[in-house]
Every structure is written in C-alpha cells, then in structure tokens.
Amino acid sequence: MLSGHEMQNDGLKRTPLASLMESLGGKMVPFAGYAMPVQFADGILKEHKWTRANCGLFDVSHMGQAFVIGPDHETTAKALEALMPGDFVGLKPGQQRYSLLLTDEGGIMDDLMVTRSIHPHFEGWLMLVVNAAFKGVDFAQIASRLPEGVRLEAAPDRALIAVQGPKTAEVLAPHCEDSCDMVFMQSKASKIGGIDCHISRSGYTGEDGFEISVKSEYANDLARLLLKNKLVKPIGLGARDSLRLEAGLCLSGHDFDETRTPVEASLSWAIPKVRREAGGFPGATRILRELSEGTTQKRVGIKPLGRAPAREGTQVHLDGVYVGEITSGGFGPTFGGPVAMGYVRADLAVPGTKLELMVRAKAHPAEVVKLPFVPQNYYRG
C-alpha cells in the first residue's frame, strides 16, 4: 500500500489524487515539489466562479499533515504555545484555530491550522496542517523544540481534500454518517460514504466548506464519490490562488515570510488576549511592543483603479516615492477587476489612501481598501 507520496521520473512527487486529477483534465504543473493541477478544461475564471456559486473540489494533499502528541491536552497545547501565539490550551474538543509558526525574532515561518480532536480517545493530540512548501522546515522546527514527552508524528499517509463553496454542505449531507453540521472552524472524525475521515469546516477560499483528511488509500474513492454530484467540479491551484486573494487571505512565503511579524502582516487577530497578556511565544517582546507602538509597514488590500493587474513585486509609490510593494496581485474573477495586497508605510495603511503602482515603469493609480475584496461566506450557525 502507498505510504507517503510517490516520486515520479521528473523528480516531482505525486499526491494520491494526482492520477485522478490528470484523468479529469487537470493541467499538471510543478508546485512545491509536487505535480499539481493548475487548472482544468474550464479554466481559472470559470473554476473560480463555480466555487463561489456551487462546490469546488481541491486536491490539497501536498499540504503537510502531522499530529503533535502528548500525555494530555494541556501539555501538548503548552508545547505548541511555546512556538506559536495561538491559544491552544483554550481549544475545546473539536475546535480549530489558525495560527502562525514564529522564528525567535517573531518573524512568520508559516501559517497553519491547529485542531483539537473531539474524541476522548485522542486526548493530548493536536492535528496540524501546514503549507506544502514549508512542511519540511516546519516539522523539523516543531519537532526539535518539543519538550520531553511530546512528539510530532508527520502523517504522509493521509490525503487532504478541500470542498469549498455555498453548496458544499448540501453535497456532503447525504454521505455523512452522522451530521456534518458543525460551524466554521469546528471539526470531527466521522465517516463519509463509509470512509473514515477527519472533517473540519474550514478552507481557504472565503466560502463555506470543508477540509477532509483521509487515509491515502481511500482518497480516490472519496473524491470520486463527491465528484458524482453535478454540483461538484475539480478546481485547480490557479483558482485556489485567486479565491484566497479575493478573500484577503495570505499566501505563506509571499504575503509574509520570516522578515515580517504578525503585526506587520495585519494578522494580530491571530494573537488572542490571553497570549498578549502572558507572552511566552517566540519574538514576544518585539511583537508585544509592535502591538502597542505599531510598525513601520503594514499589509493592506490594494485596489488598482484601472484595469491592469499589479503582480507580486510591483512597487508602490506615493508622489513618485517608494512606499511599499505588492506581495500578491492578479485579477479577481468575482470582484470583476484587478485585486492586490501588499505592504505600505504604516501611516498610509488607511482605506481610501491613493497610491501609485509602478506597472512596467508606468504609474497606475490605486487605492488602499479594506480586505476582503469579496465578502466571506463562512457558516457560523
């Protein structure tokens, strides 16, 4: 049986769903060491809009899944709190949190999801899902810093399927053994079509949806079952990127990296009050100071006022002077125009501020806007 992800001749790894994606018309491209579908026959624009209207199925098995396992919840949670600014001790069974893996200087190594199992059998386990591009360094960093008695177990034998869009709950309902009726950022272990899964109501498109972790050998059966529903179409990484950008969500390594702190990256909301009061996470001195005194730059939404998209790396100017840079930019199919985000001088990080984007050496007018570009549509009960 397949354990981990097979490597093919070109040096790219294949997820358990790669062949299925290819057979469905996926145009495979290298991404984070994997052959992944960037789009299907419909193309990015249609796939994006389909997901916002119906249900898109994404193979995200390239992402890193792991369990951090300790003797009890508090011990495991505290071990992770020493590495991230999230409140994991306060996680209730079945709850999921978005958090940030920090360097000792308070820079962001990666963002991730941390989930506490709802089942007493897994007391002391927290499940992590990290970005594909960083899973090696993330897991090494975490493993090397866990205290005695707490360990990290990577789960390369698991696939991950994201189903996203307003019709997703309707699609899943007939297959869920017990109800899949949880709210945003809640999870449970259950069966879908008789297959054991970890299901969380989350995702990275701004839509209601679920991420389903499943043993690799059952991934194809599960994906095929879901794709039988006419409301479900396979969606590529291209649309995944435009969906998350419209939703104002960061792409790790682009919209932040080790040189940016959570405060600069406008992710202070991921540092709850209890952690601000007690500190005790990497870079806490700097981050707590920045929380009260501010930073020199801030991540903001930037809307080009013309039709030309401004891509990553585009300089942002004010009256001809450099004030920042675009970190993600493209076209928002649902928004119906170009969308971007990036870093600007903190005093300019105010919606309505007019800026210039230097696209191909010409200044194009733009303005700072509140994120997201398209309203988030999470299910909160």
Place this chain on the structure above:
Amino acid sequence: MSKLYYTEDHEWLSVDGDTATVGISTYAAGQLGDVVFVELPEVGKTVKKGEDIAVVESVKSASEIYAPVSGQITAANAALEDAPETVNEDAQGAGWFFKMTISDAAELSGLMDEAAYAEFTKE
C-alpha cells in the same frame, strides 16, 4: 491577398502588401487561459523587431508581446480594453492586437507559415 505568418513567440501576422495585422495565436490564447487585460502599443510608435510593445495578462500571469517585424504602429484594437476576453473567443480574428507597417520585408523570411507553426506547436 493576405499571407499568414507566425513567430516563435506565438504571434500571428496577416500581411497585406507592406502592412500587417498582429495578434496571438489560437494555440497561445488557449495556453494562456482567460485573458483579463491587454495593454496595446501607441499608434504612431516606431518599433524594432523583437522589442516588447504590448502585454497580455491572464488571471495567472502577464506575457509580453513582441514586435514581430520592424515598422510603425498604425492602429490598436481598442475594443480589447473593455472586452479582453475577445482574445480567447477569436484570437486570430476580432482578437487582433495592432496593425503596423513593415519597414523591412526581408524580416518576414524568418517567420513560420501555417504548416510550420502547426509542426512547431505539436506536442
């Protein structure tokens, strides 16, 4: 009677006497995916073969359009500014980018005809 040429950058030229209409090939439009923005050259601009003079952007990426031959831009397809999707719908017709004069007809000899381009794009 116009003659159709292609460049290795997947542009087509329909040449009629000493003028050419230029766009990107149907194959290129398919590879690029949904076109969401086109930046056209200024009419009257003198261009050298190989110079980047226009841009076509899909959801995912931006690609340069090069002058396929040397000459002067005589027209730009302003309709693409409001309807860039025309490039996908009719790449080698209504989706044309610009028209230009050809200052050195000898430059055409390095280009491909329909059959050669079909071979060039064969996978």
